[in-house]
Amino acid sequence: GQQVMQIPQYQHVQEGEDFTTYCNSSTTLSNIQWYKQRPGGHPVFLIQLVKSGEVKKQKRLTFQFGEAKKNSSLHITATQTTDVGTYFCAGRQTGANNLFFGTGTRLTVIP
Amino acid sequence: EAGVAQSPRYKIIEKRQSVAFWCNPISGHATLYWYQQILGQGPKLLIQFQNNGVVDDSQLPKDRFSAERLKGVDSTLKIQPAKLEDSAVYLCASRSSGTTDTQYFGPGTRLTVL
Numbered sequence: 001g002q003q004v005m006q007i008p009q010y011q012h013v014q015e016g017e018d019f020t021t022y023c024n025s026s027t028t029l030s031n032i033q034w035y036k037q038r039p040g041g042h043p044v045f046l047i048q049l050v051k052s053g054e055v056k057k058q059k060r061l062t063f064q065f066g067e068a069k070k071n072s073s074l075h076i077t078a079t080q081t082t083d084v085g086t087y088f089c090a091g092r093q094t095g096a097n098n099l100f101f102g103t104g105t106r107l108t109v110i111p
Numbered sequence: 112e113a114g115v116a117q118s119p120r121y122k123i124i125e126k127r128q129s130v131a132f133w134c135n136p137i138s139g140h141a142t143l144y145w146y147q148q149i150l151g152q153g154p155k156l157l158i159q160f161q162n163n164g165v166v167d168d169s170q171l172p173k174d175r176f177s178a179e180r181l182k183g184v185d186s187t188l189k190i191q192p193a194k195l196e197d198s199a200v201y202l203c204a205s206r207s208s209g210t211t212d213t214q215y216f217g218p219g220t221r222l223t224v225l
Contacts, residue, residue: 004153031212042202042216043154088153092212097167098144099214101153 115217136205
């Protein structure tokens with residue numbers, strides 16, 4: 001079955017440092033989405049990537065979809081305390097109905 | 112636009128008891144999902160509805176879990192009887208029809224089974 005792994009599982013950074021989380025799928029994906037979940041909250045949609053090699057930016061966040069459409073990354077430049085939370089990737093296997101969520105990366109930002 | 116509503120927000124029961132959760136998706140959203148999120152893990156899909164029909168329930172433990180969406184709007188998820196390992200947050204999400212793939216999540220119901 002499809003598996004979506006993320007590394008690292010946890011990341012502690014000083015405020016102002018950069019942060020990157022990586023997402024790897026065992027199968028080729030038709031698209032990949034990224035969600036953020038604040039402590040005690042629910043997942044909130046950030047972005048969707050569809051094309052091979054696609055790169056999208058949202059202010060300090062940069063999202064990338066791999067050429068083979070099996071991996072993705074999220075990079076945050078100059079982290080702020082508001083970036084705290086768990087970041088999940090979620091991939092849809094080609095032809096499948098549903099999303100498989102990754103294991104998540106929990107980000108802590110030390111002020 | 113109102114978001115996805117869920118109730119109750121918290122529930123504590125003893126093992127072997129029954130429990131039901133309710134979800135009202137965003138108005139007009141044809142697709143509804145129930146996810147189980149165990150502490151420290153990502154959401155795991157339990158069941159997906161398209162209007163009032165089941166699209167995918169392959170990961171639903173059907174011996175104890177059931178779900179319905181009779182009128183294609185709100186939905187209920189039931190666990191009967193509950194086990195200790197069912198302790199988790201149960202998230203409902205909805206998605207509109209069309210090309211968008213974005214799922215909108217409700218606040219979830221935190222279930223504790225003692």
